[in-house]
Amino acid sequence: MKAALYLRVSTEEQASGGHSIEAQRQELIKYCTAFDYKIYDFYVDAGYSASTMDRPALKKLLAHCNKYDVALVWRLDRISRDMADLMKILEIFTSYHVIFKSKTENFDTSTASGKLMLNMLGSFAEFERSSISERIQLAHKKILNEGKWRGGKPPLGYEISEDKTLKINEDDALIVKKIFDLSANKNMGTRSIAIHLNTLGYFTRNHKPFTSSSIVRILKNPTYYGEMIHKRQQYVKRNGKKKIVYSDTYQTFKGFFTPIISKDLFCKSEENMNRRKKNRGTSSKIPNLLSGFLFCGDCKEYMLRNRRKNGEVFFTCKNYKHYGKCTHHYISENVVMKAIKKSIPNIEQSKSMIYEMNKKLVEEKEHKLHTIENEIATIQDSIRSLSRRKDKLFELIEREIITETDFINRKKKLSKEKEAKKTLLNKLHSNLNTIKNYQGDKNFMLSIKSFNNKFDTLSFYTQKELLNRIIERIEVFDNDQPYARKKIHIYYKI
Structure with a gap:
């Protein structure tokens, strides 16, 4: 029987170190030798989360279902930590008569008891992911309560200091001030602002021309008047992929850093944007x-x-x-x-x-x-x-x-x-x-x-x-x- 071996680690550090991937590889090769499976191919997702199906090696694994007989993983949570995604993956395997096996967990989808055990383990994997997510959210809130930047790239106009707080980058801050001035005081639209900045030779942090959407992200960011936001960006899953949606019920935390603009200027800009939105x-x-x-x-x-x-x-x-x-x-x-x-x-x-x-x-x-x-x-x-x-x-x-x-x-x-x-x-x-x-x-x-x-x-x-x-x-x-x-x-x- 031909076996397809799926390996995954969730962080870039593990991926670059390669120890977890290599350990999984060696364990699965031994398993194939013991059961006399012929290895069809290795499918490796290094640095990808199991909370979504949007992974290159997983997509290839599912696309090649007609080329192997057994899909083998080191542990169930390597292939998915989401019960709904797991059921979709199993449905694809079943349609091609592919047996799904885990090396460390004793189940085999070719039997009824194996399918039951798989469902139970899948539920525990999803519970574990939810628990990890909750702990991360608590850690983020703790960092924000301390007035520190919780991670990721800071918004245009700021840099991260050694004590993990935001400090103003004077050159970029001038661009931000200009954007809010044009929106609030000159009543210019986001597209007109982008064109104006590009004409003057300004670029985004990624050295790309400004667009209407990049201006909107700046004008809607409360960080510029001194408040840090939490859970405004939320993830919604559609067809196994994550999509970012913006919520109106986000939390704000007082930041211990110097704001670039006043809250009055921010609110005035927001009023102008809402007025134009109704008319267009x-x-x-x-x-x-x-x-x-x-x-x-x-x-x-x-x-x-x-x-x-x-x-x-x-x-x-x-x-x-x-x-x-x-x-x-x-x-x-x-x-x-x-x-x-x-x-x-x-x-x-x-x-x-x-x-x-x-x-x-x-x-x-x-x-x-x-x-x-x-x-x-x-x-x-x-x-x-x-x-x-x-x-x-x-x-x-x-x-x-x-x-x-x-x-x-x-x-x-x-x-x-x-x-x-x-x-x-x-x-x-x-x-x-x-x-x-x-x-x-x-x-x-x-x-x-x-x-x-x-x-x-x-x-x-x-x-x-x-x-x-x-x-x-x-x-x-x-x-x-x-x-x-x-x-x-x-x-x-x-």
Whole structure:
């Protein structure tokens, strides 16, 4: 039977030291030898918490379920400390008839009693994680009550002193003061503030341009007027992944450090932000007919969709909206749709031109197919060669020709190279399928006729599918003259 070995440690210190991982590895290798299991592969998550399923090696382990018979861990809490996640993992194993075993705990999912024992151990693992979380929260509160910084990066404008309290970084503090002044006293929006700072040559702590969201995080942080916050950021699990949500019921603690701004200035800024929030439109939950099509003609970035209070849907260049680096490119969805509807009848009338273009494209298609198929054959040979080299490694370590350390390093290098080859292979297969699925002129013309005859009567999803069949890309160019109509270039999938 083939066994997949899953190893995990939760902290970077353990991962860099490697002792826990190596100890687990040796124990599981002995277990496989005792039960005469053939080791399929090692799946190692170094420095990842078991409270979520968002772990690279775990994802690979579950994706490769059809390639092994037994999933083996050193202890149950190595694979999960969350009962709901554990049940999902077991469901995947069961669907592929994979047996799940733990070396230190006596259960085996191939038996009814083993499944019962697993559920009990899973509950205890989740209880232990919750207990650890509670102790950490108490420790955080103790640190905050002492007026110290509880950990992590301090906000822009501050540094951490030797006694673990915050001290002002004068250069960065000037930027923070400017942001609050523009918001509270000049009543500027977050996007306008970001553009203004970028124009002046300021950068965030990570040496990146300011964005609207980075300005919002600063303007909503009470640390700047002298209060430290606790449990404002909370984690919600969705589909095995953690998502950060901001709560309005967070706790505040008096900080023993010098504030950068006054509380009155902070409240005034917050009032202005709330007032603007009521007046502006939203981009969420709007069916987007032009998603994936619409791009800025100048900077080639995609255009972001938004909606006014009156219901009008419009698009703006991403670089302009976030960084103020491009032209405005404000354009209404109705204007773009009118341009599409106006250009399509002209295509249907120019059939002779379509046939000539199609003839040329078919020739190009044949050439591309031949080139990609040759590349795929070469990469497949290379992957087979890497697999043989990996098998050779197992022989070398069994015969004690190489050390355990050499074995791990060489295997890691081969695995990395093999994964890169597989990624490239998948991309080439995708390109090959795209070219093979090219429908040619006949189907293109049928789609054009469908558009002309009944587009406005179709449902949203049918309209979207039809546009996907005929349109490759739409680019919007700013006009040189102010208030003039934007130039729209439509590229069709002929």
